[in-house]
Amino acid sequence: MAQAAQAAIGNSEFDRDTAVVLREPGVYDALLSPGWTILHAVNGGYLLGLLGRALGDALPHSDPFTLSAHFVSASTPGPAVIRTQTVRTGGTLSTGQASLCQTDADGREVERIRVLATYGDLDGLTGDIRTSAIPPALPPREQCVGPADAPGLDLSRTWAILGRLDIRLDPATVGWALGAPSGKGEVRGWFSLADGRDPDPLSVLATVDFFPPTSFDLGLPGWTPTVELTAHIRCRPAPGPLRVAISTRNLAGGFLEEDAEVWDSADRLVAQSRQLAKAPR
Amino acid sequence: MAQAAQAAIGNSEFDRDTAVVLREPGVYDALLSPGWTILHAVNGGYLLGLLGRALGDALPHSDPFTLSAHFVSASTPGPAVIRTQTVRTGGTLSTGQASLCQTDADGREVERIRVLATYGDLDGLTGDIRTSAIPPALPPREQCVGPADAPGLDLSRTWAILGRLDIRLDPATVGWALGAPSGKGEVRGWFSLADGRDPDPLSVLATVDFFPPTSFDLGLPGWTPTVELTAHIRCRPAPGPLRVAISTRNLAGGFLEEDAEVWDSADRLVAQSRQLAKAPR
Numbered sequence: 434m435a436q437a438a439q440a441a442i443g444n445s446e447f448d449r450d451t452a453v454v455l456r457e458p459g460v461y462d463a464l465l466s467p468g469w470t471i472l473h474a475v476n477g478g479y480l481l482g483l484l485g486r487a488l489g490d491a492l493p494h495s496d497p498f499t500l501s502a503h504f505v506s507a508s509t510p511g512p513a514v515i516r517t518q519t520v521r522t523g524g525t526l527s528t529g530q531a532s533l534c535q536t537d538a539d540g541r542e543v544e545r546i547r548v549l550a551t552y553g554d555l556d557g558l559t560g561d562i563r564t565s566a567i568p569p570a571l572p573p574r575e576q577c578v579g580p581a582d583a584p585g586l587d588l589s590r591t592w593a594i595l596g597r598l599d600i601r602l603d604p605a606t607v608g609w610a611l612g613a614p615s616g617k618g619e620v621r622g623w624f625s626l627a628d629g630r631d632p633d634p635l636s637v638l639a640t641v642d643f644f645p646p647t648s649f650d651l652g653l654p655g656w657t658p659t660v661e662l663t664a665h666i667r668c669r670p671a672p673g674p675l676r677v678a679i680s681t682r683n684l685a686g687g688f689l690e691e692d693a694e695v696w697d698s699a700d701r702l703v704a705q706s707r708q709l710a711k712a713p714r
Numbered sequence: 715m716a717q718a719a720q721a722a723i724g725n726s727e728f729d730r731d732t733a734v735v736l737r738e739p740g741v742y743d744a745l746l747s748p749g750w751t752i753l754h755a756v757n758g759g760y761l762l763g764l765l766g767r768a769l770g771d772a773l774p775h776s777d778p779f780t781l782s783a784h785f786v787s788a789s790t791p792g793p794a795v796i797r798t799q800t801v802r803t804g805g806t807l808s809t810g811q812a813s814l815c816q817t818d819a820d821g822r823e824v825e826r827i828r829v830l831a832t833y834g835d836l837d838g839l840t841g842d843i844r845t846s847a848i849p850p851a852l853p854p855r856e857q858c859v860g861p862a863d864a865p866g867l868d869l870s871r872t873w874a875i876l877g878r879l880d881i882r883l884d885p886a887t888v889g890w891a892l893g894a895p896s897g898k899g900e901v902r903g904w905f906s907l908a909d910g911r912d913p914d915p916l917s918v919l920a921t922v923d924f925f926p927p928t929s930f931d932l933g934l935p936g937w938t939p940t941v942e943l944t945a946h947i948r949c950r951p952a953p954g955p956l957r958v959a960i961s962t963r964n965l966a967g968g969f970l971e972e973d974a975e976v977w978d979s980a981d982r983l984v985a986q987s988r989q990l991a992k993a994p995r
Contacts, residue, residue, distance in 0.1 A: 498969070499942040499990045501782030503830045505802040505809050520828055521786040526941065528786050530811075530828070547801055547811065549784045549830050551941055551990075558967030560993065563932055565899065566963040618846065651844055660807065660832055661780040663944040665990050667966055682847040683983050685948055686839030688779070690986055702964050705971055707988055709780045709946050712841065 439629030446597055446628050447636055451482040453490065459517045461487040463533075467510035470593045475508040477659045477708075478642030479594070484515060484531050484548050485638045491517040492527040492552045496634050500550035501663040508535065508545040526553045555634060555669040568696040569603075569678035574623045577601035583610055598643055599625040606650060614652040618681035620644055624695075625674045632670040632697065640675060641693040641706035647681040648689060648713055655713025657689070662708035664693075673698030687712050720910030727878055727909050728917055732763040734771065740798045742768040744814075748791035751874045756789040758940045758989075759923030760875070765796060765812050765829050766919045772798040773808040773833045777915045781831035782944040789816065789826045807834045836915060836950040849977040850884075850959035855904045858882035864891055879924055880906040890930040899928045899962035905976075906955045913951040913978065921956060922974040922987035928962040929970060929994055936994025938970070943989035945974075954979030968993050 440446065450468060453461035469479035481502060489495045513535045520528040533546045571577065579601050602622035608615050624640055626632075632640070641664050646657045676696040681689050689712050695704040721727065731749060734742035750760035762783060770776045794816045801809040814827045852858065860882050883903035889896050905921055907913075913921070922945050927938045957977040962970050970993050976985040 499784075501784070501830060501942065501944055503780075503782070503801070503809050503832055520784070520825060528784050528828070544801060547809070547830055549782060549828055549942075551784055555967075558969070560968040561965060562967075563897075563899070563965040564963060616844075618844070661782065661830075661944070661946075663782055663942070663988070665942075665969075665971060665988075667964065667969065682845060683948065683986070684842060684844040685983070686836075686843075687841040688839070688946075688948065690946060702966070705964070705988070707944070707946075707986070 442631055442633050445626065445630035447482065447626055447630060451479070451486050451635065453483065453487045453515060455490070459491055461515040463513045463515055465508055465510050465513050468593050468597055470510060472591055473509070475510060476594050476642065477504065477662060478639035480508060480533060480546055481642065481664070482635050482639035484533055484546065485635050487515040487517055488529045488531050488550050488552065492519060492529045493522050494527045494552035494554055496553055496555040497638055497666050498526065498551050498553045499663065499665045500548055500638060501661065502546050502548040503661050504546050504659045506543055506545050508533070511535065525557070526551050555666065558668065564702065566702050568700055569621045569676050571603050571621060571623065571676055574601050574674065576604070577622055578604055578607055597627050599627045600644065609649040609652070614650050616652060618647045618651045620647055620650055621678040623674050624677045631672040632675055634666045634669060637666055637670055637695055637704045638664055640677060640695055641704055642708070644677055644679050646710070647679050647691050651681065651684060653713045657710040657713055660709045660711065662706060664704055664706035666704050668701050668703055670697040670703045671699040671701070675703070684712055723912055723914050726907065726911035728763065728907055728911060728920070732760070732767050732916065734764065734768045734796060736771070740772055742796040744794045744796055746789055746791045746794050749874050749878055751791060753872055754790070756791060757875050757923065758785065758943060759920035761789060761814060761827055762923065762945070763916050763920035765814055765827065766916050768796040768798055769810045769812050769831050769833065770916070773800060773810045774803050775808045775833035775835055777834055777836040778919055778947050779807065779832050779834045780944065780946045781829055781919060782942065783827050783829040784942050785827050785940045787824055787826050789814070792816065806838070807832050836947065839949065845983065847983050849981055850902045850957050852884050852902060852904065852957055855882050855955065857885070858903055859885055859888055878908050880908045881925065887931060890933070895931050895933040897933060899932045901925055901928055901931055902959040904955050905958045912953040913956055915947045915950060918947055918951055918976055918985045919945055921958060921976055922985055923989070925958055925960050927991070928960050928972050932962065932965060934994045938991040938994055941990045941992060943987060945985055945987035947985050949982050949984055951978040951984045952980040952982070956984070965993055
């Protein structure tokens with residue numbers, strides 16, 4: 434993807450579209466952008482970015498360490514209000530709650546997502562690293578494939594979000610796009626925001642839900658609405674492209690879990706997430 | 715462990731100690747039993763059992779599908795109140811919130827844990843099973859080891875919970891008890907409640923936090939307080955012993971994740987959980 438001047442953290446599509454405006458203490462106005470939709474659905478990762486930004490403002494700590502979201506109804510582009518509550522503040526960690534609500538056609542306020550989150554200071558983390566986790570083995574970025582490499586699949590008109598994401602998938606995990614899913618339930622690839630903005634904890638929180646669902650690789654095209662998603666942000670990401678690996682081990686009873694790992698350019702595990710989603714029918 | 719007549723679901727230590735009494739709509743009184751403590755700390759899994767029971771009563775659906783808990787202060791044995799709120803009710807899923815609170819020495823109500831959970835009907839689940847997950851490879855139960863096999867480590871006086879759990883660990887993952895942790899961050903074994911009560915969704919919810927922490931196997935004895943724990947219950951467990959595997963891949967910056975899988979006697983993956991905990995200092 435040809436890039437003009439690289440956007441900066443604080444001055445990018447993601448930052449503008451996840452801006453929140455303080456209405457009164459703990460309450461924020463937001464505008465859900467149509468730019469982060471798939472068909473008519475607002476992407477869950479983008480919504481986490483909005484909620485995460487509001488909580489980072491409302492709590493005394495600014496970095497999400499762990500955020501759990503339960504998705505209770507489908508969001509639509511347009512105005513929204515985020516109501517936060519401080520559950521507990523401490524020296525190193527603070528816990529808060531937030532609800533994102535929209536007004537329906539009858540003028541009633543309808544809740545879309547409720548989250549609980551614990552925030553801290555990622556720059557304050559020190560101590561041992563004992564890790565057996567290793568970054569996903571990916572071909573070089575130039576050998577990975579994006580939507581522009583599949584001209585027969587022109588999704589850009591219906592998947593507005595694709596204009597904002599620079600996803601390059603490992604060719605070993607894109608068989609589903611050619612009618613030959615691997616059945617393994619794995620999708621992995623390189624990730625940057627399309628305008629070149631470097632990752633920060635909020636964009637990483639969103640990134641865990643930006644990739645095509647593993648159900649595609651299981652041979653199940655269709656919608657996989659998220660019921661619950663929890664993400665842990667383990668360190669502040671280094672500048673540069675991220676590597677993302679998502680996997681599903683158990684689809685059963687009409688539900689599947691989807692685990693995501695996000696690695697930064699310094700080979701550190703930046704985020705781990707798991708969601709429970711409804712399997713396509 | 716010699717067992718007398720087997721306790722039944724609904725009439726067992728776990729059921730009696732997780733009983734909740736409706737005080738007014740959505741509000742439940744509970745008594746945190748000293749029987750589920752490690753030193754002076756009340757076990758997190760036991761607390762999830764209490765909160766899960768209250769939400770199962772308050773919501774129109776009775777089975778926890780996914781429950782996310784943020785632990786905000788340390789619980790103590792004694793009275794507690796659980797305040798629930800219904801976030802959304804639907805045909806197949808309902809979402810609720812609950813807070814467990816206790817009164818401190820100054821007479822103030824202090825919140826211990828807040829949870830968000832989505833409930834449904836596990837008996838209503840149908841559809842494909844596509845799973846690459848396999849049960850942990852464990853030696854037969856008779857070849858696994860419990861606290862009674864380590865008489866030098868008499869924990870039963872300080873770890874009251876051990877009297878309620880029948881844990882038999884794979885000898886390959888108990889080196890830490892003999893001063894030789896493997897460093898892999900893995901603990902696995904057989905599990906039953908000590909009184910022989912069969913598992914149900916609530917006891918499985920508790921079971922995800924009943925095992926010794928993986929940090930022991932990483933060579934880090936000491937306390938690993940849970941910051942957040944999310945569990946997904948994927949099916950109703952079959953009667954009989956469970957197999958539990960817990961693992962940590964990344965300890966960094968003073969925190970570690972701990973993943974648990976619970977398998978039933980029918981070789982089905984009953985629960986998946988992940989917690990973020992503080993690493994021992």
